[in-house]
Amino acid sequence: MEYPLMRKATAVWLLDNTTLTFRQIATFCGLHELEVSGIADGEVAGGIRGIDPIINSQLTADEIKRCEANEELDLQLYKNPAAVGEKKSRGPKYTPLSKRQDKPAAIAWLVKFHPEITDGQISRLIGTTKNTIKAIRERTHWNINSLTPTDPVILGLCKQVELQAVLDKMPKKESSELLGNSGSETDIGVMEPSQSLFSENTNQEN
Incomplete structure (x- = not known):
């Protein structure tokens, strides 16, 4: 399963800007639900700035609204920038x-x-x-x-x-x-x- 970039920072933003449940945020970000609860309580990820997943094209506003309306639904990753153009290859990895x-x-x-x-x-x-x-x-x-x-x-x-x-x-x-x-x-x-x-x-x- 693919997850958004900077998962904890994304979770911070979702907690601050949406009414999604801990479970929905944990599932989308690939975190434990208790960890998301800890972030909300300020016990985990202190000092981490939230990253807007809408701006970096990993979520849409409509997708967030869809899941806010039904807590049984799971957010779907719109686009993972780190996966764009990825191709599997054999042999040593070339680095510029x-x-x-x-x-x-x-x-x-x-x-x-x-x-x-x-x-x-x-x-x-x-x-x-x-x-x-x-x-x-x-x-x-x-x-x-x-x-x-x-x-x-x-x-x-x-x-x-x-x-x-x-x-x-x-x-x-x-x-x-x-x-x-x-x-x-x-x-x-x-x-x-x-x-x-x-x-x-x-x-x-x-």
């Missing part, structure tokens, strides 16, 4: 030269927020080498102190559906853990330098 310098930041984001993803999965997802992934995991990468973890979808290194396909293979978290995991997504998918994956460890070393 202009984006290759972004790969370390994407790797840092993946190992920070989804450490359960294997090196092989990361390698196939964004077209990088296992040596680079290992260097970032072990903090031996030459530019480690300057990396700002950034969502690979935002960087254009992979499609949202590709990332979601990898995450769907991971073990599901218990609902009790979901309420405590409020920092897994930022409002724009980019960590501030002060929140860097590596800043805490660096301070400890000093």
Whole structure:
């Protein structure tokens, strides 16, 4: 099943601007219903700015009204921008030269927020080498102190559906853990330098 980009940010907007039920929002955004409830109560996703799914062509106003009128209905994704033009291919993934310098930041984001993803999965997802992934995991990468973890979808290194396909293979978290995991997504998918994956460890070393 396809989900909208920036699912928590989309959920925030839907909670603030519609009368959809927690279940409807959870189903559309691919979140647990308790997590949506936590967002509404301010316990989850604090600081995340809502993203309007109508403006980015993932929902229509008519679709929202249709589901507001009947809570048994589920929202239908109108368009997933990250899936446009996607074609499956075999062999190594080609990445334009202009984006290759972004790969370390994407790797840092993946190992920070989804450490359960294997090196092989990361390698196939964004077209990088296992040596680079290992260097970032072990903090031996030459530019480690300057990396700002950034969502690979935002960087254009992979499609949202590709990332979601990898995450769907991971073990599901218990609902009790979901309420405590409020920092897994930022409002724009980019960590501030002060929140860097590596800043805490660096301070400890000093």
